[in-house]
Amino acid sequence: MIKIKRLVALGILTAMFISPFPLSVQNEKQALALDNNLGLTPPMGWNSWNIFGGNINEEKIKQIADAMVTTGMKDAGYEYVNLDDNWMANPARDENGYLIPDPIRFPSGMKALADYIHSKGLKFGIYGDRGVTTCCNIPQSGSQGYEERDAQTFADWGVDYLKYDNCASDSNLQAGYEKMRDALLKTGRPIYYSICCWYFAGPWLVDCGNSWRTTGDITDNWGSITRIIDENSKSAAYAGPGHWNDPDMLEVGNGNMTDTEYKAHFSMWCMMAAPLIAGNDIRNMTDATKEILTNKEVIAIDQDSAGVQGTKVSASGELEVWCKPLGTDGTTKAVALFNRSAAAADITVKWSDIGLDDGSVAVRDLWEHKDCGTFSTGYTANVPSHGVVLLKVSSADGAIMYGDVDGSNNIDAIDYSLIKMYLLGQISEFPASDGKLAADVDGDGQITALDFSLVKQYLLGVINKFPAQK
Numbered sequence: 001m002i003k004i005k006r007l008v009a010l011g012i013l014t015a016m017f018i019s020p021f022p023l024s025v026q027n028e029k030q031a032l033a034l035d036n037n038l039g040l041t042p043p044m045g046w047n048s049w050n051i052f053g054g055n056i057n058e059e060k061i062k063q064i065a066d067a068m069v070t071t072g073m074k075d076a077g078y079e080y081v082n083l084d085d086n087w088m089a090n091p092a093r094d095e096n097g098y099l100i101p102d103p104i105r106f107p108s109g110m111k112a113l114a115d116y117i118h119s120k121g122l123k124f125g126i127y128g129d130r131g132v133t134t135c136c137n138i139p140q141s142g143s144q145g146y147e148e149r150d151a152q153t154f155a156d157w158g159v160d161y162l163k164y165d166n167c168a169s170d171s172n173l174q175a176g177y178e179k180m181r182d183a184l185l186k187t188g189r190p191i192y193y194s195i196c197c198w199y200f201a202g203p204w205l206v207d208c209g210n211s212w213r214t215t216g217d218i219t220d221n222w223g224s225i226t227r228i229i230d231e232n233s234k235s236a237a238y239a240g241p242g243h244w245n246d247p248d249m250l251e252v253g254n255g256n257m258t259d260t261e262y263k264a265h266f267s268m269w270c271m272m273a274a275p276l277i278a279g280n281d282i283r284n285m286t287d288a289t290k291e292i293l294t295n296k297e298v299i300a301i302d303q304d305s306a307g308v309q310g311t312k313v314s315a316s317g318e319l320e321v322w323c324k325p326l327g328t329d330g331t332t333k334a335v336a337l338f339n340r341s342a343a344a345a346d347i348t349v350k351w352s353d354i355g356l357d358d359g360s361v362a363v364r365d366l367w368e369h370k371d372c373g374t375f376s377t378g379y380t381a382n383v384p385s386h387g388v389v390l391l392k393v394s395s396a397d398g399a400i401m402y403g404d405v406d407g408s409n410n411i412d413a414i415d416y417s418l419i420k421m422y423l424l425g426q427i428s429e430f431p432a433s434d435g436k437l438a439a440d441v442d443g444d445g446q447i448t449a450l451d452f453s454l455v456k457q458y459l460l461g462v463i464n465k466f467p468a469q470k
C-alpha cells in the first residue's frame with residue numbers, strides 16, 4: 001500500500017460519496033429531499049418512553065427539563081426533551097379533527113409545555129404515527145389523512161422534533177413517511193424528522209428523514225444491545241450529516257445492566273454516530289450513570305462533524321475492533337475494542353487495519369481520560385467482559401493513501417474528479433485500473449448501490465479491503 005504524509009481533499013470525496021447513487025440521480029431527487037438543515041451532527045436529547053412508557057404528564061416533563069439543566073446534561077449537549085406515545089386525549093381529536101393532549105395529564109396544553117421547555121434553552125419534541133392510531137392504540141391518534149393539519153398543529157405549538165411511528169398503517173411505508181416530510185416542510189418551521197420505521201427500508205430514507213430507526217424496540221439487556229449493533233451496522237454507509245441510522249433510544253441508567261455494559265452501549269452508539277436520546281429518569285440518576293451520559297470526550301466521537309458511521313474492521317470470535325474516522329484528513333480515528341464474550345480478554349488494534357501508517361501513533365483512552373503514549377504498529381488493552389475500551393488515535397506519520405488513481409503518489413482533487421467521472425460513466429477506466437469496473441467490488445460485473453457504499457467506506461478508511469480483493 002502506498003503511503004503519504006497527508007490525505008487531502010477527503011471533504012470533496014465525502015460530499016461525492018455521501019449518497020450511494022450517481023450524482024445525476026441525486027440531482028433528480030433533490031427537489032424532494034428533506035432540506036431542513038437539522039441534524040448536521042446526530043441529535044441529542046431525552047425521550048419519555050424507555051423509563052415512563054405511557055405514564056407521562058406535564059409536571060414530570062417539566063421536572064425532566066429542569067433536570068436537563070441542573071444535572072449538566074444540557075451542558076454536555078443534550079437539547080431535545082421529547083414526549084413519546086400517550087400524550088393525547090382519548091379519543092385524540094376534537095370535534096374539528098385537531099389533535100388534543102390529554103386534559104387531565106396535560107391541563108396547560110402543549111404550547112405552554114413547549115414554552116416552558118424553550119425557556120430553559122431546550123427544544124421540544126413530540127410523537128405521532130403515520131397510521132390510523134399510534135402504537136398505544138388511542139382512537140383517532142394516527143396522522144394518516146391528517147398529515148398537513150397535524151404538522152401545522154405541531155408547528156403552532158412550537159414543536160422542534162417529531163418522532164413518527166409506524167403502527168396501524170398500510171403497506172405504503174415510503175409514501176406515508178414522505179407525506180409527513182412534505183407537510184413538515186410546508187409549515188416553514190424547522191422540525192427534526194425522526195422516522196420510526198423499525199428497519200432500514202431503503203435508500204429513499206436518506207432524502208426523507210433526519211434519521212430512521214433501523215431495528216425493533218430496544219430493551220434494557222445485553223442481548224438487545226448486541227443485536228441492535230449488528231443490525232444498525234448493515235446500513236452504515238447511508239449515515240451522514242443530516243441523515244442518520246437510529247439504533248433506538250438509550251437504556252443507560254435503567255437498572256438492568258452493569259455500568260460496564262452501559263459504558264459499552266453508550267460507546268458503541270457514539271461509534272455508530274447514533275442519535276443520543278437518553279431514556280432514563282435523569283431526575284434521579286447515579287453518579288456512574290451521569291458520568292457515562294455526560295462524558296464529553298466520548299460524546300465528541302458521536303458528534304464529529306465528518307459524520308461517518310464507524311464499523312467493525314476486524315474480529316476474532318467475540319473480540320472485535322471497530323473504527324470511526326474523525327475529521328477529514330485521515331489521520332485521526334476513534335477505535336472501540338469491543339468484548340462481547342463472558343470473560344475479560346486482550347484485544348489488539350493494528351494501525352494497518354484502520355488505515356494508519358506504522359510509526360508514531362498517539363493513543364488516548366476516553367473513559368480513563370488519559371494519554372496512553374505513542375505506539376508504532378498497534379495497541380493492546382485488556383477489555384472486561386461485555387465492555388469496551390474506547391480510544392482516540394492520531395497518527396503523526398499520516399494516513400495510508402487510498403485513491404491515487406493517477407499513480408502520482410498524491411491524493412489530489414484530480415483523483416477524486418476521475419473517480420467521480422468514472423462513476424458517472426463519463427470515462428470508462430481509471431488510468432491505473434486496466435479498464436476494469438473499478439467499483440464492481442463484489443465482482444459480479446455490475447456497479448450497484450452496495451458497491452458504492454463499500455467504495456465510500458474503503459476510501460474513508462473504514463474498511464481496508466473490498467470483498468473481491470480478499
Ligand code: GLA
Binds near residue numbers: 049084085
Ligand atoms: C413503538 C416504537 C417505540 C415507542 C412505542 C410507543 O414500539 O418503536 O419506540 O415509541 O411504539 O408506543
